[in-house]
Amino acid sequence: MAVKRPEIHFESVEELLGVPQMQDGTELVKVRDIFPFKDHPFKVVDDEKMDELVESIRTNGVLTPVLIRPRSEGGYEMVSGHRRLHAAEKAGLEKIPSIIKEMSDDEAVIAMVDSNVQREEILPSERAWSFKMKMDAMKHQGRSDDSASGLEGPKLTVDKIGEESGFKGRQVKRYIRLTELIPSLLDLVDEKKITISMAVDMSYFNEEVQGWLLDYYKSNGKITLKQMAALKELQNLSNITKYTFTATLNGALPEGKGNGRVNLSERKLNKYFPARMTAKERERIIIELLEKWKAEKDNK
Structure with a gap:
C-alpha cells in the first residue's frame, strides 16, 4: 500500500514577506484587480518616503489593510491606500491585504x-x-x-x-x-511661489486673465499684492484687454531709484521681435508704441 506523502507547500511572495493572511474581515486581493479611485486628488510620488515605505513592506509586509469597494465592471476600486498599493507593487507583492466594503x-x-x-x-x-x-x-x-x-x-x-x-x-x-485656478497657477501655489491668499484673489478672474497672470509671473518672477489690488480695482474687468492688464500691473510697481535708465536685454526683446531685426528698427517700434501709450494715457 502506497504511503501518502505530505503535500509540498511553496511559499508565496506574500508569505515570505510576512503579509497578514485573512485576518478579521481582511482578504488578500490581487494587486492587478485593484483600480485607482476616480479623480483621486492625492498624488502618489516616488520620493524618499516612498522608498522607505517600499523597504518597510519588503521587511514587514503591509501591516494596515487597504480599503476597497467592488466595481460593477469587475475588480475593485481603491478607496484608501493608494500609496500602500503602489509601494506593494514596487516591492513585488502580487496580493495585498484588503478590507472590501460596499459603498455608494x-x-x-x-x-x-x-x-x-x-x-x-x-x-x-x-x-x-x-x-x-x-x-x-x-x-x-x-x-x-x-x-x-x-x-x-x-x-x-x-x-x-x-x-x-x-x-x-x-x-x-x-x-x-x-x-x-488654471492648473499651472495651482502648481505655483504647490511650489510656494504664490501664496494661498493671492491665489484666492486670482481664482475670481476668468481663465484668460489667469493665463495673463501666469505669463506675467513667468516674465517678471513675481506678482505683488499691490499689483493684485490695482487689478481688482479696474472697472469692467470682464472686458479688459491684455494691454490694459499689463499697464495696470506695471503701473502698480514702485518707482525705481537711480538715474531712470531702463535696460532691456536682448533675451527679453527677442520675445517680441524677430531675431534678425536690427537694433535701430527695434528702437523705432518701441518709440512708436510708447508714443501711442502716452497719447492714450493723456486722453483718459
Whole structure:
C-alpha cells in the first residue's frame, strides 16, 4: 500500500514577506484587480518616503489593510491606500491585504478624503480638491443647508468639513476657491511661489486673465499684492484687454531709484521681435508704441 506523502507547500511572495493572511474581515486581493479611485486628488510620488515605505513592506509586509469597494465592471476600486498599493507593487507583492466594503459613490468619496486629509504633508491643491469633492458628496447626501448655495458651498457644509479636518469653515472655503485656478497657477501655489491668499484673489478672474497672470509671473518672477489690488480695482474687468492688464500691473510697481535708465536685454526683446531685426528698427517700434501709450494715457 502506497504511503501518502505530505503535500509540498511553496511559499508565496506574500508569505515570505510576512503579509497578514485573512485576518478579521481582511482578504488578500490581487494587486492587478485593484483600480485607482476616480479623480483621486492625492498624488502618489516616488520620493524618499516612498522608498522607505517600499523597504518597510519588503521587511514587514503591509501591516494596515487597504480599503476597497467592488466595481460593477469587475475588480475593485481603491478607496484608501493608494500609496500602500503602489509601494506593494514596487516591492513585488502580487496580493495585498484588503478590507472590501460596499459603498455608494458619495460614501466612497467621503471615506477617501477623510482617510487622507489628516496626513502631515498635503499640498494645497490636494487639500483644495479633496475638500471640493467632499463638499459635493455631502450635498448629494443632503447633509447641507439648502438655503445657501454656490461654489463656496453652504455654510453648514463647509463648517462640518472644517470641523472634521481641523479647519475653520472660512479656511475650507478658501481652499475650495483654489479649484477655480488654471492648473499651472495651482502648481505655483504647490511650489510656494504664490501664496494661498493671492491665489484666492486670482481664482475670481476668468481663465484668460489667469493665463495673463501666469505669463506675467513667468516674465517678471513675481506678482505683488499691490499689483493684485490695482487689478481688482479696474472697472469692467470682464472686458479688459491684455494691454490694459499689463499697464495696470506695471503701473502698480514702485518707482525705481537711480538715474531712470531702463535696460532691456536682448533675451527679453527677442520675445517680441524677430531675431534678425536690427537694433535701430527695434528702437523705432518701441518709440512708436510708447508714443501711442502716452497719447492714450493723456486722453483718459
